[in-house]
Amino acid sequence: MIALVDCNNFYASCERVFNPALNGKPVVILSNNDGCIIARSNEAKMLGIGMGTPFYQAREMLEKHQVAVFSSNYNLYGDMSRRVMMLLSEFTPNLIQYSIDEAFMDLSGLGEGETLRDYGKRIVRTVTRGTGIPVTMGIGPTKTLAKLASRFGKKYKGYEGVCIIDTEEKREKALKACDIGDVWGIGRRHRKRMYYFDIRTAWDFCCKSESWVRKYFTVTGVRTWKELQGIDCIVEDDMTDKKSICTSRSFPGQGINRLEVLEEAVANFTAACARKLKEQDSCCSGLTVFAYTSRFREDIVSYQINRNIHLQVPTNDTQELVSTSVKMLRESWIGNGALYKKAGVIVWDICPDTAIQTSLFDTVDREKQARLAAAIDAINRKNGHNTVKVAVQGFDKSWHLTCEHISKQYTTNLNEVIRVKT
DNA sequence: TCTGGGGTCCTAGGACCC
DNA sequence: TCTGGGGTCCTAGGACCC
Numbered sequence: 001m002i003a004l005v006d007c008n009n010f011y012a013s014c015e016r017v018f019n020p021a022l023n024g025k026p027v028v029i030l031s032n033n034d035g036c037i038i039a040r041s042n043e044a045k046m047l048g049i050g051m052g053t054p055f056y057q058a059r060e061m062l063e064k065h066q067v068a069v070f071s072s073n074y075n076l077y078g079d080m081s082r083r084v085m086m087l088l089s090e091f092t093p094n095l096i097q098y099s100i101d102e103a104f105m106d107l108s109g110l111g112e113g114e115t116l117r118d119y120g121k122r123i124v125r126t127v128t129r130g131t132g133i134p135v136t137m138g139i140g141p142t143k144t145l146a147k148l149a150s151r152f153g154k155k156y157k158g159y160e161g162v163c164i165i166d167t168e169e170k171r172e173k174a175l176k177a178c179d180i181g182d183v184w185g186i187g188r189r190h191r192k193r194m195y196y197f198d199i200r201t202a203w204d205f206c207c208k209s210e211s212w213v214r215k216y217f218t219v220t221g222v223r224t225w226k227e228l229q230g231i232d233c234i235v236e237d238d239m240t241d242k243k244s245i246c247t248s249r250s251f252p253g254q255g256i257n258r259l260e261v262l263e264e265a266v267a268n269f270t271a272a273c274a275r276k277l278k279e280q281d282s283c284c285s286g287l288t289v290f291a292y293t294s295r296f297r298e299d300i301v302s303y304q305i306n307r308n309i310h311l312q313v314p315t316n317d318t319q320e321l322v323s324t325s326v327k328m329l330r331e332s333w334i335g336n337g338a339l340y341k342k343a344g345v346i347v348w349d350i351c352p353d354t355a356i357q358t359s360l361f362d363t364v365d366r367e368k369q370a371r372l373a374a375a376i377d378a379i380n381r382k383n384g385h386n387t388v389k390v391a392v393q394g395f396d397k398s399w400h401l402t403c404e405h406i407s408k409q410y411t412t413n414l415n416e417v418i419r420v421k422t
Numbered sequence: 423t424c425t426g427g428g429g430t431c432c433t434a435g436g437a438c439c440c
Numbered sequence: 441t442c443t444g445g446g447g448t449c450c451t452a453g454g455a456c457c458c
Binding site: 030031032033034035036038052053054055056057072099218219220242243244245246247248249250252253254294295296297342344 | 423424425426427428429430431432433
């Protein structure tokens with residue numbers, strides 16, 4: 001059996017751990033730049049606040065209902081996530097972290113002398129007690145059914161955080177009660193198509209033949225269809241290695257119209273990609289730089305910059321990647337007063353750093369480069385990111401995010417740790 | 423005026439080869 | 441006027457997830 005552990009309203013719950021006065025009150029968390037609402041507590045959901053609503057549109061309503069508003073605090077959420085995953089990993093040798101707030105656990109052969117339900121409840125209790133984050137567990141024979149079970153677990157209090165689909169009757173009952181659009185892998189478009197074919201519930205979908213599903217919803221549809229029947233076919237190495245890494249941001253206000261500022265932003269995005277590459281011990285040979293004007297504004301001319309490059313030798317060297325991406329940006333720069341609202345860097349064609357295919361025509365002194373990079377990385381590890389950086393990364397920061405409602409770095413900055421009064 | 427960021431997989435169609 | 445058959449590789453775009 002496979003379990004899915006899902007943190008309840010994760011970002012809102014993280015804020016509540018260090019601010020218990022928020023318990024029982026509506027809470028929302030905003031995206032970068034305080035742009036959209038990306039997370040909501042149950043109370044906020046009940047007020048009808050939609051996922052992805054632009055903040056400026058909801059502002060008045062939030063004030064009226066005294067909703068607590070937070071900018072995203074990814075240092076806090078990332079650290080809390082790490083704690084949750086650490087506790088979970090003590091219960092199974094086979095844990096797959098699926099997102100910042102979810103993980104799949106292989107439960108086969110575990111919890112000896114205990115029922116599956118009791119084992120699940122013990123896990124849920126341990127995480128909640130150890131981190132303050134409430135979690136729900138769904139258990140089923142496949143990942144898709146485990147996901148489905150966790151939905152029910154969240155919906156109905158009676159399950160006490162653990163919902164199991166382990167018999168044919170329960171599976172049928174669950175599938176009949178589940179709108180097709182709520183199935184993992186069926187998005188808005190597919191839901192519409194399903195409704196067109198008069199498929200309303202997951203059960204209706206299961207009743208179709210494999211060839212029919214293949215015809216209208218391709219192989220991914222068949223995978224979901226099989227998973228719903230209880231045939232496990234989403235394998236774990238589908239979900240581990242990253243094949244591309246992206247760092248991108250929207251810029252505050254109108255956007256950026258100066259090349260120097262955009263260069264600085266792109267240099268910093270590239271450095272972040274290099275850091276992420278090194279964290280997973282890999283190198284890339286594909287590099288993309290992009291920038292574009294706001295897709296919402298019809299009153300200005302829209303511009304798009306999009307450049308790809310294949311590097312001769314895979315690398316994760318910050319300086320090499322930064323100089324390459326900045327050069328690409330300069331070459332494809334279109335000024336004309338264009339206001340760039342968003343930019344980013346993607347690295348792809350990723351391979352392990354132990355398996356580099358070198359090139360006969362390489363002109364870089366790789367050994368020297370590696371020695372310098374190792375020295376810089378050591379300094380940055382000790383003193384924080386970007387203590388030593390490439391000059392073009394700059395100090396301007398005018399492209400930086402606005403986040404007016406951010407909470408403290410309760411768990412990752414000694415100066416912001418909560419004081420306990422005596 | 424303001425409207426996020428980071429991923430994955432699949433398919434169709436074009437360019438090219440013999 | 442008529443215009444083959446069988447491949448591969450790459451890319452853009454669409455769908456999905458959190």
